[in-house]
Amino acid sequence: MKSCLIIAGEKSGEEHAMTFLPSLKEGASDIHFYGVGGSQMKESGVELLYELKDFSTWGVTEAIRKVPFYYKAYRHLIDEVKKRDTKVAILIDFQTFNLKLAMKLEKLGVKVLYYVAPQAWVWKEWRTKYLQQSVDTLFCILPFEKKWFMDRGVSKAITIEHPLLKKTKPLLKDFTRRSVDFKNEEFNLLLLPGSRRFEIEFMLPEFIKAVRNLKKKYNFNLTIVKASSVDNELFSRFEGEFDKIYRDDQLDEALKEADFSFATSGTVNLSLALYGVPSVISYDLNLLNTFIAENIVKYKGFVSIPNLILGHDVYPELLGDAFGHYNLERKAKELFENKERYEFVINELKKVKELTEGEDIEISQYLIDKLKQAYPEG
Numbered sequence: 001m002k003s004c005l006i007i008a009g010e011k012s013g014e015e016h017a018m019t020f021l022p023s024l025k026e027g028a029s030d031i032h033f034y035g036v037g038g039s040q041m042k043e044s045g046v047e048l049l050y051e052l053k054d055f056s057t058w059g060v061t062e063a064i065r066k067v068p069f070y071y072k073a074y075r076h077l078i079d080e081v082k083k084r085d086t087k088v089a090i091l092i093d094f095q096t097f098n099l100k101l102a103m104k105l106e107k108l109g110v111k112v113l114y115y116v117a118p119q120a121w122v123w124k125e126w127r128t129k130y131l132q133q134s135v136d137t138l139f140c141i142l143p144f145e146k147k148w149f150m151d152r153g154v155s156k157a158i159t160i161e162h163p164l165l166k167k168t169k170p171l172l173k174d175f176t177r178r179s180v181d182f183k184n185e186e187f188n189l190l191l192l193p194g195s196r197r198f199e200i201e202f203m204l205p206e207f208i209k210a211v212r213n214l215k216k217k218y219n220f221n222l223t224i225v226k227a228s229s230v231d232n233e234l235f236s237r238f239e240g241e242f243d244k245i246y247r248d249d250q251l252d253e254a255l256k257e258a259d260f261s262f263a264t265s266g267t268v269n270l271s272l273a274l275y276g277v278p279s280v281i282s283y284d285l286n287l288l289n290t291f292i293a294e295n296i297v298k299y300k301g302f303v304s305i306p307n308l309i310l311g312h313d314v315y316p317e318l319l320g321d322a323f324g325h326y327n328l329e330r331k332a333k334e335l336f337e338n339k340e341r342y343e344f345v346i347n348e349l350k351k352v353k354e355l356t357e358g359e360d361i362e363i364s365q366y367l368i369d370k371l372k373q374a375y376p377e378g
Contacts, residue, residue, distance in 0.1 A: 002375045003084045006035040009094030012267045014038040016163040023364040028371045087374035106134035115139045128152040143355050162356035177276040180259045182336035189220045190258035195227040200234045202284040207262045209325035273306035273352040278345045280331045282318040314348045
């Protein structure tokens with residue numbers, strides 16, 4: 001049987017996969033897809049050897065604890081590739097695991113299509129050498145990445161439309177963001193505290209403290225997107241604070257109605273930018289991860305995707321020790337009290353869509369062509 005390994009080790013990776021998987025399966029109906037993913041991939045017909053809930057992790061400390069699991073999964077996946085005589089693998093993000101897997105797959109003669117380039121520009125620049133050796137195509141989703149990788153010897157890089165833009169573009173077609181006078185009008189303030197338990201435990205209480213103080217001066221409705229993957233108990237003590245609660249599958253509706261946001265750092269930051277929502281981006285870190293970030297990772301640039309794309313701090317970033325209700329309030333007031341700054345932010349965010357459109361490549365057809373090359377008819 002003709003087969004293709006596909007690895008989406010995190011929820012964001014599955015979301016990326018779903019932007020091309022339905023049309024890929026339609027155009028390559030004779031290929032059996034198997035690997036790692038979540039419920040959406042399973043429903044689309046992918047045979048899951050491992051599910052997201054077991055596979056995904058965050059931070060150095062949690063990853064260290066799961067090393068034995070990942071090593072076992074790595075060996076199992078390699079055995080399956082050999083047993084099924086798989087010729088093509090689509091590896092989506094999940095940098096450390098997927099790059100190690102890519103190097104082994106290349107030695108087995110598997111064509112590796114690496115979707116969402118590893119953030120080697122943040123740390124471990126030496127990984128570019130292994131990407132050149134092991135990857136048939138490196139798909140870059142940030143506008144500066146292709147040149148960065150090619151300057152370091154990765155000749156097979158292409159820039160594609162950001163998967164989130166591909167998903168969001170139809171929803172933006174008839175949407176226009178309204179202008180807001182925060183000092184004199186009622187507005188909607190949206191909280192996006194994250195999708196992992198520890199994020200919500202650390203982030204949400206500080207968001208609420210900031211909101212309570214801002215309420216003394218500004219007139220706004222408070223809304224939140226509540227992650228379905230996290231126990232309701234983390235939200236229940238704050239439920240009386242909210243004028244409206246959205247499910248995570250209502251994120252786009254929440255973003256359309258929001259005028260401002262406090263958000264945890266992550267892929268959702270790009271969604272905020274595409275919908276033109278002024279925001280403050282934050283992240284709390286535990287002590288070990290803070291130490292590693294400050295002493296091992298050399299990268300000192302922006303964390304949020306919109307700032308990376310635009311090249312400057314359109315979104316204030318409050319990370320580690322800088323995160324807390326006082327700085328959240330301060331950064332919000334800087335926008336609320338300065339109409340000129342507000343208009344500048346809105347105009348800068350309009351550029352994000354254009355900058356994430358990528359080259360004129362239809363990703364599904366590109367992948368279909370690669371599969372046909374690997375499995376020629378007859």
